[in-house]
Amino acid sequence: MNFEYSEKSVELQKKLEQFIVDYITPVEKEVETFHLDPANAWKRWPGLEGLKQKAKDAGLWNLFLPKSYGDLSPGLTNMEYAPLAEIMGRILWSSEVFNCSAPDTGNMEVLAKYGTPVQQEQWLKPLMNGAIRSAFLMTEPDVASSDATNIETSIVADGDDYVINGTKWWSSGAMDPNCKIAIVMGKTNFDAPRHLQQSMILVPMDTPGLEIVRPLKVFGYNDSPEGHAEIILKNVRVPKQNLLVGEGQGFAIAQGRLGPGRIHHCMRLIGMAQRSLEVMSARTTERKPFGRTLDTYSSIRHDIANSACEITQTRLLVLSAADKMDRLGNKEAKDLIAMIKIVTPNMTLRVVDRAIQIMGGRGVSGDTPLAHFFAAARMLRLADGPDEVHMSQLGKNIIKKYAKG
The missing domain is CATH 1.10.540.10 (Acyl-CoA dehydrogenase/oxidase, N-terminal domain)
Structure with a gap:
């Protein structure tokens, strides 16, 4: 390696x-x-x-x-x-x-x-070309969408078209005025084997029946201009040629989509953590409570040392996952991908929290990026599957690997 x-x-x-x-x-x-x-x-x-x-x-x-x-x-x-x-x-x-x-x-x-x-x-x-933007509609408010097989949006064949009905939320990108196309995940066959019920289909955002109900905020941030939307799909009709690959392939497409995306999310999180480390380190030489600058306190040094160690450890873990994906593919790298999804947002939250504490009142204000970093990192403990789902599957895989008999 x-x-x-x-x-x-x-x-x-x-x-x-x-x-x-x-x-x-x-x-x-x-x-x-x-x-x-x-x-x-x-x-x-x-x-x-x-x-x-x-x-x-x-x-x-x-x-x-x-x-x-x-x-x-x-x-x-x-x-x-x-x-x-x-x-x-x-x-x-x-x-x-x-x-x-x-x-x-x-x-x-x-x-x-x-x-x-x-x-x-x-x-x-x-x-x-960057001429338009897009949205991805999978998560639903009425089911536990961390298990994508639970989704209830229906995609029903009707002549040369499919008719789509359902409600989606946390549809990132949908609020952007330049968002023109959505990839929608739903079920084309509720009676098929569990992982063959889902399909993905392309739905232009101006299709009749697609209604943006409201934007959703993340800890008070609306993440404009792309935002996150709740969307109702009511008798939305699109041509059959808008289906991706074929009926029943939606779950497989979703799994392929999420591998590289998790590398991207995790490395962006490391960027947030690294910048937070730099911000708090610079601050320690500027503040002088009780007659001493913060950098002279051992507890502050420990916070900065721990942050540097954790960032470096996590970066190497994510690079290890990226390397394995490149050499052996997403399937062989699945355990490492689960590990980085568990470890990286939590590491970033710890580092940003330390930075906020060292910055004091300024850390929770809008004068630094720390508060927004904290909100983004906390949200990413849920996006693309919550920690618990990844830990459960990872634990299952590890037990299977080492179990005897």
Whole structure:
């Protein structure tokens, strides 16, 4: 196992870091202020498209896609992309500048891997060009959606169409005014074997019967402009050619979609933790309670030392998962993928919490990114499956491996 990054990845890291210093950091506060203004809810910051064009021109575009897709992707491995995701994670909204934000990344991977040429022409190309955005509709309010086999949205064949009925929520990306397409997971056959009941289908957001009921906040943050929506699908009719792969393939597609996505989430979380470590370390030399700067207190040093250790441990674990996915595939890396999904959000929460404590009142304000980091990390203990689901399956796999008899 070799954790040395390729020359290609190292070069892109340098370019990405410099781009952020030159173009994103100077407007970070401006963008956050814009989106916190209620008058700007579900509006896009006016300077975003200009930054995206600069990223395209710099060759920092669609970095996430593991395999090349024409001239619009550099074709990086998970291992090569991982440090880039960490760099982008340091500023919550920066991923979109490089067309590397969820849920678009997962949706583009699905369309690249499973879409027909017609579906790719109509939806993948505009997504890869950054011309539109997308949403992923799986989670439902009335069932335990951590087990995707529980979903109740129906996708019923009717002539040349499918008719969709159900309610979804936590549909990330759906509030963005530029969101034009959703991938919807539902059931085409409630009587089939458990993991063959589900299908995925493409639903344009302007389809009659698709109604956004409300935006959902995460600890008070609306995450504008993409947001998270509750959506009702009432007799939504789309052509049969909008189905992905075929009936009964939805669960398999979902499993393939989540592997790389978890690497992306975890490396962005590490970026948040790393920036939090840097913020609190700098603060310790500036504050002087009781006549001594904070860096002279052993308890503060311990917090910073523990944070550095935990970040490094977690980073190596995530890189190990990325390496195994690249070499052996998602299935062989499933235990490591479960481990990083369990470990990384919890590690980030601990580090951010220490940073908030060291920062004091400023740490819970909007003057630093720490409060929003904390909300994002806490949410990611639930997204893509809660800790308990991953721990249960991981424990089952480990017991099976080592059990005797």
